[in-house]
Amino acid sequence: xxxxxxxxxxxxxxxxxxxxxxxxxxxxxxxxxxxxxxxxxxxxxxxxxxxxxxxxxxxxxxxxxxxxxxxxxxxxxxxxxxxx
Amino acid sequence: xxxxxxxxxxxxxxxxxxxxxxxxxxxxxxxxxxxxxxxxxxxxxxxxxxxxxxxxxxxxxxxxxxxxxxxxxxxxxxxxxxxxxxxxxxxxxxxxxxxxxxxxxxxxxxxxxxxxxxxxxxxxxxxxxxxxxxxxxxxxxxxxxxxxxxxxxxxxxxxxxxxxxxxxxxxxxxxxxxxxxxxxxxxxxxxxxxxxxxxxxxxxxxxxxxxxxxxxxxxxxxxxxxxxxxxxxxxxxxxxxxxxxxxxxxxxxxxxxxxxxxxxxxxxxxxxxxxxxxxxxxxxxxxxxxxxxxxxxxxxxxxxxxxxxxxxxxxxxxxxxxxxxxxxxxxxxxxxxxxxxxxxxxxxxxxxxxxxxxxxxxxxxxxxxxxxxxxxxxxxxxxxxxxxxxxxxxxxxxxxxxxxxxxxxx
Numbered sequence: 001x002x003x004x005x006x007x008x009x010x011x012x013x014x015x016x017x018x019x020x021x022x023x024x025x026x027x028x029x030x031x032x033x034x035x036x037x038x039x040x041x042x043x044x045x046x047x048x049x050x051x052x053x054x055x056x057x058x059x060x061x062x063x064x065x066x067x068x069x070x071x072x073x074x075x076x077x078x079x080x081x082x083x084x
Numbered sequence: 085x086x087x088x089x090x091x092x093x094x095x096x097x098x099x100x101x102x103x104x105x106x107x108x109x110x111x112x113x114x115x116x117x118x119x120x121x122x123x124x125x126x127x128x129x130x131x132x133x134x135x136x137x138x139x140x141x142x143x144x145x146x147x148x149x150x151x152x153x154x155x156x157x158x159x160x161x162x163x164x165x166x167x168x169x170x171x172x173x174x175x176x177x178x179x180x181x182x183x184x185x186x187x188x189x190x191x192x193x194x195x196x197x198x199x200x201x202x203x204x205x206x207x208x209x210x211x212x213x214x215x216x217x218x219x220x221x222x223x224x225x226x227x228x229x230x231x232x233x234x235x236x237x238x239x240x241x242x243x244x245x246x247x248x249x250x251x252x253x254x255x256x257x258x259x260x261x262x263x264x265x266x267x268x269x270x271x272x273x274x275x276x277x278x279x280x281x282x283x284x285x286x287x288x289x290x291x292x293x294x295x296x297x298x299x300x301x302x303x304x305x306x307x308x309x310x311x312x313x314x315x316x317x318x319x320x321x322x323x324x325x326x327x328x329x330x331x332x333x334x335x336x337x338x339x340x341x342x343x344x345x346x347x348x349x350x351x352x353x354x355x356x357x358x359x360x361x362x363x364x365x366x367x368x369x370x371x372x373x374x375x376x377x378x379x380x381x382x383x384x385x386x387x388x389x390x391x392x393x394x395x396x397x398x399x400x401x402x403x404x405x406x407x408x409x410x411x412x413x414x415x416x417x418x419x420x421x422x423x424x425x426x427x428x429x430x431x432x433x434x435x436x437x438x439x440x441x442x443x444x445x446x447x448x449x450x451x452x453x454x455x456x457x458x459x460x461x462x463x464x465x466x467x468x469x470x471x472x473x474x475x476x477x478x479x480x481x482x483x484x485x486x487x488x489x490x491x492x493x494x
Contacts, residue, residue: 019148041149043215050211 093172093322099135135315135422155194156276160318161226178235185238186227189249193223246481251429255343272320304416315422344368348484359400381472387416429479
């Protein structure tokens with residue numbers, strides 16, 4: 001899966017989960033400050049990523065997600081490392 | 085002088101409609117809100133019928149991200165309470181929030197949400213379970229969410245007394261105001277439908293299995309009744325201390341004049357055969373209101389359409405009202421709404437208030453042949469005009485709960 005596809009998928013996932021206006025879910029949007037994500041929805045996001053991309057997202061990874069692009073980059077790395 | 089409690093706002097989501105106006109119009113027209121259940125597969129259940137809420141949009145009242153995940157019970161609790169707040173003239177700015185609290189009842193809480201997450205627990209394991217399972221599944225979150233939305237900083241709790249929960253919540257909230265602990269309360273009840281409860285009530289042989297005629301299945305007091313019809317929805321009332329309500333020029337639906345609450349101390353599900361616990365609840369409600377039974381112009385019965393329950397309630401009413409019962413109109417609106425469980429007592433309180441306001445008594449529909457053991461005036465099939473000063477509403481629940489609320493027209 002290429003980085004662009006992953007980014008689109010992550011954006012769609014954030015949109016579905018957080019129900020914010022679609023134009024707000026840009027790559028540099030900050031999850032907490034711009035998209036109003038709290039700790040409960042951070043956990044939900046981890047769960048949704050695991051389901052969607054069949055990867056493991058340990059709890060310790062979640063605090064490192066600052067922006068939508070961070071999440072996409074993490075997923076990309078995980079998929080590639082597991083494929084290798 | 086003792087503090088009086090009045091109702092200044094009402095809201096509801098029911099199988100008959102998504103607000104008070106449509107629900108009350110349905111009641112006065114004698115419509116049934118029960119039909120074949122479509123929310124989940126009922127093929128292997130004893131009962132395939134229920135009173136589902138259809139077309140409700142929780143996003144109108146809740147944050148969309150939570151509405152999408154929340155249990156129906158929470159949708160209905162927040163929806164009904166929001167409509168009641170708006171009706172009473174309160175906004176989300178929390179102007180009166182320092183002396184205003186919530187008391188919203190439910191029998192089961194977020195049952196459907198918990199059942200779905202439990203299925204995930206069994207199939208995917210604990211890691212698949214949603215982080216919102218507990219906050220959106222627990223029974224108290226109706227009051228919790230409403231307090232956050234409207235910035236109400238008084239007591240915030242939930243009453244659980246099975247099918248009497250909605251009535252208990254109103255009675256407890258009214259007493260908080262009466263005894264000076266609070267000035268305003270949001271009170272009521274909510275329930276969502278779930279497969280486990282349909283199966284559980286079915287196994288206990290409590291449900292009607294008149295699956296081929298869902299609209300005729302709930303028939304309290306009728307000789308051919310065979311159980312209740314499980315239903316869902318929410319109903320909420322804004323209770324205020326009388327002087328506080330008057331000071332802000334609020335419209336007033338009526339007064340909560342009395343509340344009686346007792347236990348049967350007898351059996352898990354069966355009511356006490358002599359109706360003693362229920363009779364005591366009615367007496368306590370009349371006593372708190374200093375009202376003689378002869379003044380009561382209408383009784384909204386608990387009567388769920390079970391063979392035993394309806395008969396024993398008639399016995400209890402006979403014990404309290406004696407010969408006067410023959411001249412007292414009694415109806416069961418569950419014949420139209422089905423049994424909304426934890427919301428039932430709250431919606432029926434609203435029906436009592438509207439009956440007094442409009443001078444129209446709700447009927448008991450599906451009356452073909454009155455059970456001789458229930459030989460009272462059940463207002464058969466058609467609503468009836470009558471000017472009344474007092475009405476009484478009974479609510480009972482598994483566990484032996486008996487609750488009676490007395491309302492006065494103002």
